[in-house]
Amino acid sequence: MGDDAATVREAAQAGARTSAASPTRGVTVIGVDDRPPAAWAAERLAGATLVVGAARHLDALAVPARAARHVLGDVAAGIDAIRRHPGPAVVLASGDPGFFGIVRLLRERGVDAEVAPAVSSVASAFALAGHSWDDAVVVSAHGRDPRRAINACRALPKVAVLTAPGSGPAEIATALRGWPRRLVVAERIGAPDQRITECTPEQAASRAWADPNVVLTLAERPAPRGWAAPRRQGPERWALPEESFDHRDGMITKAEVRALALAHLGPGVGDLVWDLGCGSGSVAVECARFGAAALAVDRDGGQCDRARRNAAAHDVEVRVVHADAPACLAGLPDPDTVFVGGGGPDVVAEAAGRGARSVVVALAAVDRVPAARDALRARSYDVGGMTVTASRFADLPGGATRLAATNPVFLVWGHR
Template sequence: MTGTVTVVGYDGSPLGADASRALAGATLVVGGRRHLDAVAVPATARTVVMGPLSPAVEELARHDGEAVVVASGDPGFFGIVRALREAGLDPRVLPGVSSVALAFARVGLPWDDALVVSAHGRDLAAAVNACRAHPKVAVLTGPGAGPAEIGAALGATARRMVVCERLGTDEERVTAISVQDTARAWADPNVTLVLDDERLATRVGSAWPRAAAPDAWALPESEFAHRDSMVTKAEVRALALARLAPRPGLLVWDVGAGSGSVAVECARFGAAVVAVERDADQCRRVDANARRHGVSVDVVAGSAPAALDTLPDPDAVFVGGGGPDVVAACARRKPARVVAALAAVDRLAPVRDALSGGGYAVDGTLLQSSRMRALPDGSTRLAAENPVLLVWGERL
């Protein structure tokens, strides 16, 4: 094309001078129906009502002359600017106030510590897992991935939702509601805030959102409350984390969680985590360890495999306790990765067969480590830890 593509962010307030001049000189104006009705489109300009994104972008690429795209809020924030750049266009951007900024402003909350995700045209499960893991999340919703679907997926979790419909318009509505009460029709577009008030009240939410690796991992056992040294050793956790690959947007199960050291470490990487443990005292330790490290871990008290039946499907599973039947039950849920820690070598073959029979490429290693220990004379000896067989499967 020749000429300039100017992207105007519309947030319901009067357009500024630059945006008004760009519109007055445009020969092509592209936008949603409500945006075109809200701004002063020149009578001589051709208009394209935006539905699917690709045809609108192609029309802009073919156009000779000045073009304006009217989009919601800040179009560089989960907006059309990315698509224009990918199509080889170099747009001039005049942003408005983003819908996320408006949503947090309406409820009087800061949002420099919020995690912002989009479910519009994307995997809803990833957005829901972000809501499980982080105490303050803004979700940009879309058809089939709105407040009702988010609330249904979150289930009985203790979260408060604030649904912000049609922000910046005369039809704006802001509704605070529990996740259990979201099964109703909501107006599009909307932004949904998902808040864990308990964690926010303890100032966990004052930290930056965990969107990258934590500052340390494979933490010393002393970082976790445990019973009689019943805790997955740091060397084992290091390899298990590498094979589980936890990150924001994923859901990890820690089955037979014990003290929950693997669960907590996965949560520190930003993953949503469910810890399954049959011992009530250990369940309390998992919860205490999660609180100590400022992360969210959903603790399910029960014995696997029965306790797994009602859980949401995982992306990765660590089996720290339980036999081949538990591994097989996990494999039937088809996570991308399964990692099992075995203390008894005679469980290797049945666990291997359970994974390979479930459609996984199987590998493993025996971890034998010796740690430095000081002797009375100032010299150092090496003290052997109990060997652990780590077996993992990656879905074919």
């Protein structure tokens, strides 16, 4: 079996070298870590007439003296230099360049390349920390708004973050205050001054960190085992029956209402959802099951306890805030989407003013609809709504079925 695997590997490498000898001027991307590149990749480097890479990579490898060097700062400029160059070119990149790396950008610019990957920084960080990572989610805050990456860290039990200056360990840690997390920061992986630090968000937020680095965020609860990496984030079923939740005297958003609310909220990985006047927390829990970070707010301490129990029962994380809305909302991170299950038009207005892409309001009385609609329209939302009524099957003696009506709920939504 080992020999067969080696034969397949050699054939794949030979095929890659054959395909590279095409009219694309022989571009090779070599991943760089603390080990020498593969023999065939070293041959490509020795024959290159242009080598593109970060200064540290150009200094670390044996770049031929006759080759032109292009220090990679502006990536677009580096790719343009490769496209203009008439001879064989090599690109040096950290770790696995096909994993959140330059290979995608090259292909988007019409440059086909053979790739010699090294060990990715994420794999190295987990190995150095002594953790498996098939159950982890990898997100990038490099060259992007870090909010979505941070929200993934708030929601999921094991996340690796590819960082950038200004979106590094301190900034991520500051945003994670209030969420129970341990951080592992892997600085300058593969360099002589490599360092691995495990700490709390509070500790990470108060110090400076060396670039480049990778941040691992770990929850107290274990990540679920799966058969695929990354594992499926969406639930197999949603709009769960009320019996799936601990609730008080029927004070819970009914399954039919939740189903429509979820359709308009559209929660997913990278989102932060507010559930205001959360009661049992059923909406927050359902959103968290889709992989969204969830904040549930209620002024009733007993309901807050129920929301925590329901989150634990469904193996998701919901941060529960025992406070009055709208007064407490100013201290919460900005939401992507908001469900208002309790509170007056002032709560709706405050939520709508925080820039969420959608706000959904559930009301028990029709005379409260105009104020909710006005609050959303005042913030330039496209507003809609409907009455949600349902008649559920109920058994009668002798195997017959009757319809049992639920109380109507008035659902108002606004979308940007």
